[in-house]
Amino acid sequence: MKTTTSTRPSRSEFATHWRLDPAITFLNHGSYGACPEVVIDAQNEIRALMEREPVRFFMQHLERLTDVVRERVGAFVNCAPKDLAFAPNATVAIATVLQNIDFKPGDEILVNTHEYMSAINELGRMGERLGTKTVKAKVPFPITDEQQVIDAVMAAVTPRTKLAIISHITSPTAIILPVKKLTDLLHARGIRVLIDGAHAPAQVTLDVTDLGADYYVADFHKWVSSPKGSSFLHVQPGLQKGFRPISLSSRVHNVRDDRAPFLAEFDYVGTSDYSALLAVPAALDFFDKVLPGGIPALMKRNHDLVVKGRAAVCKATGLAPPAPEDMLPSMATILLPALPAAARNTRTVFGDPLQDRLVDEYRIQVPVWALPDCGTRFTRISAQLYNTLAEFEYLGKALALELERETRTDSE
Ligand SMILES: Cc1ncc(COP(=O)(O)O)c(C=O)c1O
Incomplete structure (x- = not known):
């Protein structure tokens, strides 16, 4: 799935309020936020x-x-x-x-x-x-x-x-x-x-x-x-x-x-x-003015979107949702298989070779972390007003391809 601007899913109509790089599918509002132009x-x-x-x-x-x-x-x-x-x-x-x-x-x-x-x-x-x-x-x-x-x-x-x-x-x-x-x-x-x-x-x-x-x-x-x-x-x-x-x-x-x-x-x-x-x-x-209903409406929209986004990623990858929907805010974490042994010593820019590949090959910015206390590897998706369900579907496809590729490489 090589990315071109024609395959890249669009952001929502609210994205014009942000200065986010149009060449990136930005699914990590959670780490550092992103500040609207006004x-x-x-x-x-x-x-x-x-x-x-x-x-x-x-x-x-x-x-x-x-x-x-x-x-x-x-x-x-x-x-x-x-x-x-x-x-x-x-x-x-x-x-x-x-x-x-x-x-x-x-x-x-x-x-x-x-x-x-x-x-x-x-x-x-x-x-x-x-x-x-x-x-x-x-x-x-x-x-x-x-x-x-x-x-x-x-x-x-x-x-x-x-x-x-x-x-x-x-x-x-x-x-x-x-x-x-x-x-x-x-x-x-x-x-x-x-x-x-x-x-x-x-x-x-x-x-x-x-x-x-x-x-x-x-x-x-x-x-x-x-x-x-x-x-x-x-x-x-x-x-x-x-x-x-x-x-x-x-x-x-x-x-x-x-x-x-x-x-x-x-x-x-x-x-x-x-x-x-x-x-x-x-x-x-x-945020009080951008949606009718202000911040409560924003929180509901983001929560609903992340629930759908998580379902899309889980469907594409076959991974199971690890937490009930009512415990989710506007973010959701999905457990990933452990980093293959062959890739453990790879030098990375973002901390995990999978995250590097998502950025380099698909232009998707989403974190991939290991947290020994909580099991294996994770990705965490964030839904902010500028995101759309199509962006999470796109991540799902990319992840499915990359996880499959990791399994293949590991068994070679
Ligand atoms: C739960 C939690 N506490 C503290 C922090 C640190 O926040 P900051 O980088 O603004 O100091 C973070 C950052 O992501 C966080 O997720």
């Missing part, structure tokens, strides 16, 4: 304001504009704006939470086998420094229902568990975890909860107040499609005293009676380009 324009206007009068921007406009974002985000995720701080990404936000907890040697931090590696890596470093221990609950995959998650996580709790980190939507396996139920159960055992919601905003309805976790972090640059470098951190009011950014700016010693330290310290962490965060309202405006 949002890039809004970010450029903020940058122009910054460069017109940098001193006034950093000393006067920045806090005011951050408060505008705070109000808008508070309404979007249902929480008090004063409980929100911002960070460049979920990686930094999670490290910030870890740095603000008084861990003692022997304290356990409970994660599970579907957690994102940046949190696990940070915990590894912390363990070496402080003598804390990372405990991994084994959540199965394939999975049939959320009770399996609850049982696995709660079975790994011990009297030493101090904090649990749970993804709202898992990165490698693309399933929605029962974060509200887990938070309640963990709180009943006296354990603090950090929810890693990197993927959640605009994939699931987010009610941070109702969830009640001690800390909630999330990215806007993934599914809200804001510019890269825009994330938030919600901290319960009782935990905000002394909760500080990873780096302290030149301003933190200034005593202020007009602003809580939690806000003032996070709003300015040194000279940087804050325009990605300040453009978040433009991204929310875009």
